[in-house]
Amino acid sequence: DGTKIADLVLPATREVQMRVLSDPEIYELEMERIFGKIWNFLGHESEIPNSGDFVVRDMGSDQVIISRDKAGEVHVMLNVCPHRGMRVSVLDGGNTQIHKCIYHGWAFRPNGDFIGAPVEKECMHGKMMCKEELGLKKARVTLYGGLIFATWNIEGPSFEDFLGDAKWYYDMLFKRSDRGLEVLGPPQRFVVRANWKAAGEQSAADGFHTLTLHRWLGEVGNYAKKNEDGTSADLSPEMYGVEISSPHGHALRCIDLARKISRLTGLDPKELSVQQKLDALPPAGMHKDMVEQLARNLSPEQLQVLTTMPPQVGGIFPNVLFGFVYIPQPDGSVLGSLTLHAYVPRGPDKLEFVNWILAEKDAPQELRERILKQTIQLFGTSGMVEQDDSDTWPHITLSAKGAMGKKQTLKYQAVYETGAPEGWPGPGMVNEGFTKDDTQWHWWMYWRELMTSEV
Ligand code: FES
Known part of the structure; x- marks a missing residue:
């Protein structure tokens, strides 16, 4: 209708035209300019x-x-x-x-x-x-x-260039152990009647929705333990940490480990050495006997981040989400859940949700079985968490099809650029504090960059 592609994302007011979530012509252009070029x-x-x-x-x-x-x-x-x-x-x-x-x-x-x-x-x-x-x-x-x-894109940027600064952080998840990760069986797959970007931009570390859409996690004690008097856990403390944005749309949310330790184990993190913290709460999905592998595979600076603000949820542009999440168990222990999703476009209003469940190759069989069971219960086709998410995306897509709805804009107002915590050793665009829109806004800016580039 004459709207320039560049005007679909409006940097001056941080708005996105809603029609991008339903327009068939935009979808076709994405197949060429995004999925036809990127990794x-x-x-x-x-x-x-x-x-x-x-x-x-x-x-x-x-x-x-x-x-x-x-x-x-x-x-x-x-x-x-x-x-x-x-x-x-x-x-x-x-x-x-x-x-x-x-x-x-x-x-x-x-x-x-x-x-x-x-x-x-x-x-x-x-x-x-x-x-x-x-x-x-x-x-x-x-x-x-x-x-x-x-x-x-045979002559295009290398994968390392595509990841950029995000690689320093993602290595803490995907390259932390001697023998690495493997899948636990074939991926789960199901179709959601939604535009792929409704899910894709959420994968750019949207933490805010957890407080409302996934509120039940606190109510049943499946994310943070309930209060001693049996009342629901307040999830808002879980939303504090560090978020890393990328000029290539990748995103990562790191959660304050001290808060996690006190909320999940009842221990006082101030009383614990780095090693005691790792023993109390090993990185999600790692058996405590594997913790010694971290120092062999990661730098001291990466270990510093891993033992203070460990990466938990993030995305690889444009349609990948990963979660290395701590889950409290009924017996008082804590289990890590490792999940990896791709939101594969299948049309302007259809995506295929593909869910891989991961485990460390060196993890004991008993731990692998528990991870598989726990992750299936929470994430993927039958998972309680993703049932919430995949209920919102079709509604958003339908909103973007409406004669009036498509003329509305999405508003990314919580962009604070608060900067990194003092002494933060990692690279990239780092912001601390309560979860915000910074990461998702950068996701959209890279979408705009690719969509306006004909090369
Ligand atoms: Fe003829 Fe493949 S051999 S189409």
């Missing part, structure tokens, strides 16, 4: 441990095959046969050394190279292209702590 999260390499293992996933509006070859390398290829465009794999995953198209039988290796076709001599007589040119379209791939990312 897309697709899964975890532990999903395809053996030669020939593969899974099929969505990379923006395209389907891709993620497979491991005989040399152990992970490849991501467009699931489109170069012959007549059929999907080469019509499965969700499996194991094969030959991906054979069911239409006319062209065959491809797990790295996407063309092998051959049936009755090749007859059918390819007079062919114009050599075998090297007949393979599947290959994406550029990187592995980060076992997480698989891929991009069609």
Whole structure:
């Protein structure tokens, strides 16, 4: 309707035009300018441990095959046969050394190279292209702590450049242990009738909604213990900490460990050494016997953050959320829950919610089983927390479809730029205090930057 793309996000007043959450043309442009260019999260390499293992996933509006070859390398290829465009794999995953198209039988290796076709001599007589040119379209791939990312932007920024300062913090979650993380089974998947950005911008460390949408967490004592007289826990102290924004839209919320220790264990953190704090509340998902691995894998400065303001919830632009959350247990112990979501776009008003549950490879079996059970109960398809979230996103999307609703704006007013706490050793745009809109506002600013860039 003549509105410039740049005017969909208004920096002067920190507003976003609501129509971005429903407009089909904007959605199509996002597929090209965002998902067609950035590093897309697709899964975890532990999903395809053996030669020939593969899974099929969505990379923006395209389907891709993620497979491991005989040399152990992970490849991501467009699931489109170069012959007549059929999907080469019509499965969700499996194991094969030959991906054979069911239409006319062209065959491809797990790295996407063309092998051959049936009755090749007859059918390819007079062919114009050599075998090297007949393979599947290959994406550029990187592995980060076992997480698989891929991009069609072959000459674009490296994944490290894309993460930028956020990497220093994310290493504390994904690269903290000797052997790293792995998935506990295939991801849960379900469709939500909502625009992907309703979920995506929440993944940019929106902490504020916990106080109202997830209020029951305090009422049942499943986030902070109830008060001694049995009344509900006040969750607002949980909202204090440090938030890290990124010029590339990544976001992280770190929670004050001292508050966590006193609220979850009843111990006085002022009386505890760093080691005693780690023993009292090991990083979420780590067994206490693994804590000694931290010093081998992280710098002293990262350890300082981990033992004062540990990262808890955050996102990787544009559609990934991770949570390394402490959950009090009925027996008085505390369990860590490790969850990783992708909100995969499936149309202007539809997303697929994909939920991976993680565990440390070195965690004892009993702990892995408890993490799996706890995380399923709280996060994902049947999870109590995400039932709340996935109820709001469709309403927001419907609001953005209304003749009047689409003319309204989203208002990001709580941008304070309070700055980092004194002595903060980490890089990046850091703000302390009560949870705010800073991280989400930077998410939208990067969305605007990508959407207005034609390169
Ligand atoms: Fe795949 Fe013809 S479309 S072999």
